[in-house]
Amino acid sequence: MIIQQIQSWFTQAQAQTLNLVDKGSALPEAVAIHLLRQIDLLPAHPAHLEAVHTALDEAMLRLKQTEKAPNHLVVLASPTEDIPCVLRHALNQWREQHLWQVNVVEQLTSTAEPAAMLDGLKQEITSRIQASKYARMLIVIPRLENCFLRCIHGLEGVEWLRDTILANRSHFWLVGCNHWAWEYLDRVCQLKAYFDAVIQLPTLSGEQLQSWFSPVTTGVLLDWSTADADEQADRSQQYFKALADTALGLSRVAAGLWVNSLRYPPDREDNAAPLPSLTKTELRVARARCPDLPKLQAAERFLLFSLLLHGKMTLPRLALSLGETQGLIQAQARTLRQAGIIREQQQQFSVRPAHYPQLRLDLANSNFLIPQEP
């Protein structure tokens, strides 16, 4: 953590040499949401897809060579990354080249009842295995963090899944999980002792982020505080390098920081349209930096840690996980939402990716169990 903090200071110092002018007003929320949605529609990064393909091919080859090879592959990533999206895109390409039937367990129950959750998980997986006419399948669990709750009897789903995967060697299991949940589940269910075929999605460099963002950035008129084309290209390159460092190489975090760094020019008229055409309105690029975290209370830290553990949660599941009443948790969640640290989409709360680096540091300094970033 200390090394990460020192690195972030160097990154900020480097970013200050870019001479990007931090003037102008922040984008309205509607514009920011529009840009973020465009980024969400981008396909998964090729580096992520390649990592999954390579690991899957190696695992399959090992399994073909020896029956005792692991019949599973666990793909870990940061809680802010969209692992199901990465797995979906990876498998769309992979299944065209291989003869395995792919069965994705998408609709895992989101109940707040541990017994119902375990029954739902058993039913979902068992029925898919029984209904399949293939002797061998590639079964995909996109989000392992949906299979447990932090309550008594809430871990039985993961324990059952662990035992089923190891017992059911006729199928290959691809499991996606965020590494906070993986670290937690290892402590309570000793998962690392059972699953040794584990890969981490690689972090992205500045160049990789720049190329990944290009479908969105080409649709936006960006002002790099210089008229010289070569200087613009150079500043753009350095900007994305600093962005990658600040965002810890995480694509969704970088997306949030990039949008936060865009400004309307200071001479923009007040009565201008709130949603201008982004190809006609120049947006000034300021230095990308993490938004400041407000002073957090202990109860808020517990709530944020729960959200990072599970990625996204409904209010009942969040209350059960924290051992508090829904009314109390709702009040805390509202406060955090107003502060802009969390968001609510389709009745599920999640942490805004732009806050992830600072939040991670804060929780580590508050003695929470934080895994190492790759």
Place this chain on the structure above:
Amino acid sequence: MPAMLTPVPFSFPHPAPMGYLSSFSVVVAQLDLGSGETPQQLFRDFTLWKLLQAAIAVALAYGLLSTAESINTWLAHQVPSRFRLLTKQSVPLLKGIILVCTVVFVVNLFIKLSPSNVIALTGTLAVGLGFAFKDYISSIIAGVVALFETPYRMGDRVKIGQHYGEVVQYGLRNIKLKTPDDNTVTIPHNRIWTEAVSNANDGALEAQVVSDFYFGHGVDVECVIRILYQAAYTSKYTQLKLPILVVMDEKPWGTHFKLKCYPMDAQNEFVYKTDLIRRAKRAFSQYDLPYPVFATDDRNQLGENFSDGL
């Protein structure tokens, strides 16, 4: 030449302050300072300006001590949790440095602190203070020793005698404990000479919490142990980097289970224990678990100490 004491008969100094002062003056009168220095030259000139300097130094020291403590308390709440105790533990040393510097400055204003004078004075002080301020000096010395031996530090949760609490102040002569009932208990440092100090966290942020559960002899032991482990694993307060353990013991009246685990912050120890017990009991209620039934003889044993070293 070093100072010498010319032996003259004098009565053993009276322990009362006036008796001490009279013995002090007798001893001083006997000092032969060897090099021709007279006893009066042990003392520097008493001037109004020096008195003013001394008063200013004392006032400044008082202000610095109060400010250092206030700033440290504020800072301890601003820094991340894992630096909180380190920040608090720097206060006693800082206060010690301020006090020592002030005392040396003030004494040097009025007394020539040559090696011979210091030796003569400390001998006199030892005799007088040994009787008049024995316990006070013992506490001060114990406080200095405690800075290095660290039986307790700022932020530690300690039990001294029958008092348990968090060390919230580390003074020259004593420490102050804040008990779970929000009482402040003042304990002189010299208690460490004769009493054991039980320290729950010893400078660490975590302190073990032990939760006791009691069931009848016919209880499903595996079920209870499983629930207790899950209660600890799934509590939001639990520090998973430290071990979690369930131990049990047989009693004449039933079975005694102990859940031993650590919260992330020792300040939450009672809230954490409540959380564990509440959720465990909620889970227990789903099973038909027998609770202890006390016979008449067993009631007489209710006063037994349950802390039997498991």
